[in-house]
Amino acid sequence: xxxxxxxxxxxxxxxxxxxxxxxxxxxxxxxxxxxxxxxxxxxxxxxxxxxxxxxxxxxxxxxxxxxxxxxxxxxxxxxxxxxxxxxxxxxxxxxxxxxxxxxxxxxxxxxxxxxxxxxxxxxxxxxxxxxxxxxxxxxxxxxxxxxxxxxxxxxxxxxxxxxxxxxxxxxxxxxxxxxxxxxxxxxxxxxxxxxxxxxxxxxxxxxxxxxxxxxxxxxxxxxxxxxxxxx
Amino acid sequence: xxxxxxxxxxxxxxxxxxxxxxxxxxxxxxxxxxxxxxxxxxxxxxxxxxxxxxxxxxxxxxxxxxxxxxxxxxxxxxxxxxxxxxxxxxxxxxxxxxxxxxxxxxxxxxxxxxxxxxxxxxxxxxxxxxxxxxxxxxxxxxxxxxxxxxxxxxxxxxxxxxxxxxxxxxxxxxxxxxxxxxxxxxxxxxxxxxxxxxxxxxxxxxxxxxxxxxxxxxxxxxxxxxxxxxxxxxxxxxxxxxxxxxxxxxxxxxxxxxxxxxxxxxxxxxxxxxxxxxxxxxxxxxxxxxxxxxxxxxxxxxxxxxxxxxxxxxxxxxxxxxxxxxxxxxxxxxxxxxxxxxxxxxxxxxxxxxxxxxxxxxxxxxxxxxxxxxxxxxxxxxxxxxxxxxxxxxxxxxxxxxxxxxxxxxxxxxxxxxxxxxxxxxxxxxxxxxxxxxxxxxxxxxxxxxxxxxxxxxxxxxxxxxxxxxxxxxxxxxxxxxxxxxxxxxxxxxxxxxxxxxxxxxxxxxxxxxxxxxxxxxxxxxxxxxxxxxxxxxxx
Numbered sequence: 001x002x003x004x005x006x007x008x009x010x011x012x013x014x015x016x017x018x019x020x021x022x023x024x025x026x027x028x029x030x031x032x033x034x035x036x037x038x039x040x041x042x043x044x045x046x047x048x049x050x051x052x053x054x055x056x057x058x059x060x061x062x063x064x065x066x067x068x069x070x071x072x073x074x075x076x077x078x079x080x081x082x083x084x085x086x087x088x089x090x091x092x093x094x095x096x097x098x099x100x101x102x103x104x105x106x107x108x109x110x111x112x113x114x115x116x117x118x119x120x121x122x123x124x125x126x127x128x129x130x131x132x133x134x135x136x137x138x139x140x141x142x143x144x145x146x147x148x149x150x151x152x153x154x155x156x157x158x159x160x161x162x163x164x165x166x167x168x169x170x171x172x173x174x175x176x177x178x179x180x181x182x183x184x185x186x187x188x189x190x191x192x193x194x195x196x197x198x199x200x201x202x203x204x205x206x207x208x209x210x211x212x213x214x215x216x217x218x219x220x221x222x223x224x225x226x227x228x229x230x231x
Numbered sequence: 232x233x234x235x236x237x238x239x240x241x242x243x244x245x246x247x248x249x250x251x252x253x254x255x256x257x258x259x260x261x262x263x264x265x266x267x268x269x270x271x272x273x274x275x276x277x278x279x280x281x282x283x284x285x286x287x288x289x290x291x292x293x294x295x296x297x298x299x300x301x302x303x304x305x306x307x308x309x310x311x312x313x314x315x316x317x318x319x320x321x322x323x324x325x326x327x328x329x330x331x332x333x334x335x336x337x338x339x340x341x342x343x344x345x346x347x348x349x350x351x352x353x354x355x356x357x358x359x360x361x362x363x364x365x366x367x368x369x370x371x372x373x374x375x376x377x378x379x380x381x382x383x384x385x386x387x388x389x390x391x392x393x394x395x396x397x398x399x400x401x402x403x404x405x406x407x408x409x410x411x412x413x414x415x416x417x418x419x420x421x422x423x424x425x426x427x428x429x430x431x432x433x434x435x436x437x438x439x440x441x442x443x444x445x446x447x448x449x450x451x452x453x454x455x456x457x458x459x460x461x462x463x464x465x466x467x468x469x470x471x472x473x474x475x476x477x478x479x480x481x482x483x484x485x486x487x488x489x490x491x492x493x494x495x496x497x498x499x500x501x502x503x504x505x506x507x508x509x510x511x512x513x514x515x516x517x518x519x520x521x522x523x524x525x526x527x528x529x530x531x532x533x534x535x536x537x538x539x540x541x542x543x544x545x546x547x548x549x550x551x552x553x554x555x556x557x558x559x560x561x562x563x564x565x566x567x568x569x570x571x572x573x574x575x576x577x578x579x580x581x582x583x584x585x586x587x588x589x590x591x592x593x594x595x596x597x598x599x600x601x602x603x604x605x606x607x608x609x610x611x612x613x614x615x616x617x618x619x620x621x622x623x624x625x626x627x628x629x630x631x632x633x634x635x636x637x638x639x640x641x642x643x644x645x646x647x648x649x650x651x652x653x654x655x656x657x658x659x660x661x662x663x664x665x666x667x668x669x670x671x672x673x674x675x676x677x678x679x680x681x682x683x684x685x686x687x688x689x690x691x692x693x694x695x696x697x698x699x700x701x702x703x704x705x706x707x708x709x710x711x712x713x714x715x716x717x718x719x720x721x722x723x724x725x726x727x728x729x730x731x732x733x734x735x736x737x738x739x740x741x742x743x744x745x746x747x748x749x750x751x752x753x754x755x756x757x758x759x760x761x762x763x764x765x766x767x768x769x770x771x
Contacts, residue, residue, distance in 0.1 A: 164304065
C-alpha cells in the first residue's frame with residue numbers, strides 16, 4: 001500500500017477536507033484519492049481545492065526575500081508552522097468487492113488516512129460516466145479545470161482514450177446549458193495531455209540540519225562556518 | 232446484405248408518420264429519400280419509406296460556434312447526441328410477424344410502434360415478403376431494385392396491374408419509354424393481358440431508340456417475341472421496319488365522337504365539332520366523305536345550323552383528310568379492314584403494336600387511336616354482356632391493355648368525359664379493357680381519370696402541379712412528394728398503387744441483352760445453334 005497523503009480533518013457527505021502529512025504533499029488538482037475508513041469501507045473523491053497556510057490562523061505569513069532553496073535551508077522550522085490542506089469531492093464509495101459511483105451512506109470518519117486511488121480503483125469508479133455529475137455540481141471550483149483534471153486522471157488509469165467520447169457525451173448532456181465550458185474542456189482534452197504539474201513536497205525535518213545557517217558577519221571576523229554557540 | 236440498425240423511433244403519429252433518431256454511427260449520406268426502413272414493433276414490422284431528413288441539435292449554441300476541425304473530440308462528442316439527424320418515416324404497411332400466410336400478414340397501417348422502437352434497413356427477405364418474387368409467383372414480374380439494394384428484386388403483380396388502368400409518368404428524358412417497354416414485356420411474358428399499343432414515336436414495335444447504345448437503337452417487342460406473339464401494324468409501311476401489315480382506315484370508320492376528341496388538335500370550336508352529329512344524322516355512315524364534298528350553305532340552312540361553324544368544320548375536316556391521306560382513304564380504296572385484323576389479333580392473344588411512322592402528328596394519332604379503341608370498346612362490351620348473360624356459351628373476352636402516349640391529349644379536362652379513353656379509364660375495367668397511360672404532363676389529365684388509375688409509375692417530375700396531380704388521392708402523399716422530387720433523372724421511379732402492397736422507389740432494370748435473355752430471347756445465331764442441336768438430338 002502506498003504512503004498516506006494525509007488524513008481527514010473534516011468531512012460531510014459531499015466533501016472531504018484532508019490535512020497532508022507533509023507540507024506541499026497534496027495530490028494534484030483533479031486527481032482521485034481514497035479515504036480508507038477503519039471498517040474497510042472506502043470513499044473515493046476528486047481533489048477540488050489545495051491550499052497551504054499556517055496552522056495558526058492568526059499568524060501572518062511574511063515574505064523572507066530569500067532565493068528558492070535557501071529559505072528551507074536557513075529557516076527549517078517554518079515547515080512545522082505550515083500545513084497543506086486539500087478538499088476533495090466525494091464521487092463514490094465501496095470496498096474491495098464492489099465500488100460504485102455515488103454519494104456514500106455516511107461521511108468519512110475524521111482522521112481516516114487518505115491515499116492516492118489506484119488505477120484499478122479509478123477504473124471501477126469511472127466505468128460509468130456518472131462520476132462527472134457531482135463534479136459538475138461542485139460549488140466554488142473552476143469547473144473547466146476540474147473536469148479536465150479529473151478526466152485526464154481517469155484517462156491515465158484506463159491507459160487509453162477509449163472512454164473519452166462516452167464521458168464527453170455524458171458531459172455534453174450535463175452541460176447542455178453551458179456550451180462554452182464543454183467546448184473548453186473538449187478543446188483542452190484534445191491535444192496530447194500536458195505533463196502532470198506537481199510541487200515536490202517539503203523534505204521531512206530529519207533531512208535538514210537542526211540549525212539555521214549563520215548569516216555572514218560583517219567586519220574582519222573569520223568565523224567561517226563554525227557554530228557560534230559552540231564557543 | 233446484413234440487417235443494419237438505423238436508430239430508434241422517438242416521435243410519431245398515425246397521421247404524420249414516425250420520427251427516427253439516427254444512431255451516431257450511421258452516416259446520414261448513406262440514407263436516401265425513398266429508401267425502405269423497418270420499425271420492428273412488438274407484434275408488427277412497420278414497413279416504411281424514408282420521406283425526409285433533418286439535422287437537429289439539443290444544444291443550439293453548438294450551431295453558433297461549430298467545432299472547426301472535423302476530427303476534433305468535440306465534434307465526436309456532440310455527434311449523435313447533442314447534434315443528430317432525424318429522419319421522417321412514413322409507414323405504409325404492417326406485417327404481422329406471427330402470421331405465416333403472406334396475404335393475411337400484410338395489413339394497412341392502423342397503429343404506430345412505441346417509443347424507442349428499433350428501426351433497421353430492409354433485407355432481401357423483407358422485400359420478397361412484401362413484393363413477392365418471380366420464383367414464388369407466376370404473376371410477379373421483376374421491374375427493378377429498391378434504392379441501395381441493387382441485387383434485390385422488386386416485383387409488380389401484373390395480374391393486379393392489368394386489372395385496372397395504370398399510368399406511367401415522368402418528364403421528358405427520365406426513362407419513361409424504357410420503363411413502359413419493360414412493363415409491356417412483363418405483360419407479354421406473364422400473359423397478364425393482351426396489349427394494344429399506340430406507338431406514336433416508333434418505340435415499342437420493331438425497335439426503339441436508345442441514346443446509350445452505339446447503334447442508337449434497341450430491340451422492340453416484335454424482335455423479342457416474334458410474330459406469333461407480337462405483331463406490328465403500321466400506318467406508314469417503310470423498308471426499315473418489319474411490319475406484319477398496313478393499316479388503312481376507311482372514311483366510314485370515322486364517327487362524330489372522333490371529331491370531338493380532335494377538337495383541340497385541329498382547332499375546332501365546340502359548336503363546329505358538334506355539327507358533325509348533325510352531318511352524321513343527315514348523311515349516315517358515309518358522312519365524312521359527304522361532308523368533304525357538301526355545299527355548306529345549303530346544309531347549314533337545311534339543318535338550321537350556324538353557317539360559319541359548318542364551314543369551319545368542313546374546312547378542318549378537309550385538312551384532316553389531306554393530312555391523313557396516307558392511311559385515311561375513301562371506302563372503295565380500303566381492301567382490308569385493319570380494325571378487324573387488330574380485333575382478331577387481340578382475340579387470339581397476339582399483342583399488337585400500331586406503328587405511326589411519319590403520321591405521328593397529334594391529330595393523326597388521336598384520330599387513329601380513337602377509331603380503333605372505340606371499336607374494341609363496342610366489341611368488348613358486347614362480348615362481356617353476352618358472357619354475363621350466358622357464361623356457359625360465351626367465353627369472357629381476353630383482358631386488353633391499351634397503351635397510349637401523350638395521354639393528356641385524350642384525357643384533358645373538358646373532353647375526357649366525352650372520349651372513349653375517359654370512359655375506359657372510368658368504367659371499362661368491368662369489360663376487361665384497361666389503359667396504360669404514358670404521359671409527361673399528368674396535370675393536364677383530368678383529375679377524375681387520374682384518380683381512377685390503379686398503379687402509377689412515376690419517374691422524376693419537377694413541376695409542382697404535375698407532382699400534385701400524380702399524388703392526388705394517395706394516402707401519405709405529403710411524404711411521397713418529397714420522394715418524387717428527389718428521384719434521379721434516370722432509371723429511378725416511384726411505383727405505388729394497386730399492384731404493389733406499398734409505394735417503393737425502384738432503380739429500374741436496364742433494358743439490355745441480359746434482360747432480354749431472362750425473357751427467353753435468343754439472338755439469331757443462338758437460335759440457329761439451338762435448332763441444329765435439337766435436330767441432331769432428334770436422330771441420336
